[in-house]
Amino acid sequence: MKKRFTQLFLYTLLSSLLLLGACAETKSDVDKNGKVHIVTTIAQIAEPMSIIGGEHVVVESLMGPGVDPHLYKATQGDIAKLQSSDIVLYSGLNLEGNMIEAFEKIGTKKPVNGISESIPKEQLLQDEDGAIDPHVWFDIDLWKISLDTATEELKKFAPDHAEEFDANKEKYFAELDALLAESKDxxxxxxxxxxxxxxxxxxxxxxxxxxxxxxxxxxxxxxxxxxxxxxxxxxxxxxxxxxxxxxxxxxxxxxxxxxxxxxxxxxxxxxxxxxxxxxxxxxxxxxxxxxxxxxxxxxxxxxxxxxxxxxxx
CATH class of the missing domain: 3.40.50.1980 (Nitrogenase molybdenum iron protein domain)
Incomplete structure (x- = not known):
């Protein structure tokens, strides 16, 4: 009886460890160190938000160089990163059309924001079939609206650093204004x-x-x-x-x-x-x-x- 109890105990312990291990595998390998963990779809969001968030954020982009967001489908690793994040930021306007269902599910548990959907509709372009053009980052003024929306989401999550986020954003936006003027010239x-x-x-x-x-x-x-x-x-x-x-x-x-x-x-x-x-x-x-x-x-x-x-x- 004692031997059977010992075997049962060891089996239960092993099962628990395996379960814990499986759960651990679903977590991101990013070391947050108390920082806000932001996961984005495209790098056009990730890189600016790493500047705006500064030392208070860790930012990951799911889609790297050469990746087409129109065709992209989330992997199990992507889902794990989304689940382990504090905030999820995607561009929206159907750019990442294959990931909408994932965003909707994860959005019931944490902030998930399609930042370009905050742009006034009258400023968006459409094709002859009425489909909205999602490539708004090529209009610097429109992309500032999107990044401002992302910054507000970050400020809500980490209000203690809101003033610093705003200061970083204004400094970065000044660089974008200079870029726009240079490009026009x-x-x-x-x-x-x-x-x-x-x-x-x-x-x-x-x-x-x-x-x-x-x-x-x-x-x-x-x-x-x-x-x-x-x-x-x-x-x-x-x-x-x-x-x-x-x-x-x-x-x-x-x-x-x-x-x-x-x-x-x-x-x-x-x-x-x-x-x-x-x-x-x-x-x-x-x-x-x-x-x-x-x-x-x-x-x-x-x-x-x-x-x-x-x-x-």
């Missing part, structure tokens, strides 16, 4: 007849509106949209009409469609070069200039300016 130098931005998918609508440029995307607002022969032919016609010298690929999008456009234009007698790689739905590698929101934005502006204004130099 540079891009307005592109000749009017060359102010056509051709990219792999329609991610630069807000960018075009901000800098008075015509934007042509082979795919629609989402990379789930299919590219047809007519889309390629229509784009080639635009290049021919305006004698556009360059088109652009994106870091998170397959390059084949853009290459087909270049080849098609060449067959019709127009030499079109690959202007370079732009960051659209994802930023660059962490630790690089392009891995910051400001650095990514500057890279895009320089790449576009250097390619489209070349003939005017």
């Amino acid at each position: 540079k891009l307005t130098q592109i000749p009017d007849e060359k102010r056509v931005l051709v990219t792999a998918h329609d991610a630069f609508g807000y960018f075009g509106r901000a800098y008075d440029m015509t934007v042509v995307g082979l795919q629609g607002l989402s990379t789930e949209d299919e590219i047809g022969i007519s889309d390629i032919d229509d784009t080639i016609s635009i290049l021919m009409d305006y004698k556009i010298p360059a088109v652009f690929v994106e870091s998170s999008i397959n390059q084949n469609s853009i290459k087909a456009v270049i080849q098609g234009a060449e067959k019709k007698g127009l030499s079109v070069k690959l202007g370079g790689e732009l960051y659209s739905d994802a930023m660059g590698d962490a630790g690089t200039e392009e891995g910051t929101y400001i650095g990514m934005y500057k890279h895009n502006v320089k790449t576009i300016f250097d390619s489209l204004s070349e003939e005017a130099k």
Whole structure:
């Protein structure tokens, strides 16, 4: 009887340890050290919030360089990070369409905020079918609205540091204002007849509106949209009409469609070069200039300016 009791006790103890171990595996491996743990979907949120939150936050981004948020599906590891976080921040406007159900479930237990959904609807762009363009970070003024919403969420969670968060935000927003002024000064130098931005998918609508440029995307607002022969032919016609010298690929999008456009234009007698790689739905590698929101934005502006204004130099 004693032996059976001992075996039962050991079995129960082992089962408990295994259960505890399984539970531990669902937790994030981030060492918070008493800091607010923020998990974001895209780095365009994560990097600015690490600046605004300063020493009081630990910020993780689920989607790294080259990752397409339109197609992204949460892994078990992602769910564990979301569950172990204090605050979840995502962009919204259906950018992360495959994660909506996860956000809704986790949102019953902690703050989960689609920060771009705070932007007034009249300031948002729509396609011909009425779908809202989610790529709002390319309009610096709109992205400030989103980041302000994220900051308010952080202040509610950690009110003792609210003044510091506001001070960090205002300092960072001053840098964004300077970036906007610098970008306008540079891009307005592109000749009017060359102010056509051709990219792999329609991610630069807000960018075009901000800098008075015509934007042509082979795919629609989402990379789930299919590219047809007519889309390629229509784009080639635009290049021919305006004698556009360059088109652009994106870091998170397959390059084949853009290459087909270049080849098609060449067959019709127009030499079109690959202007370079732009960051659209994802930023660059962490630790690089392009891995910051400001650095990514500057890279895009320089790449576009250097390619489209070349003939005017």
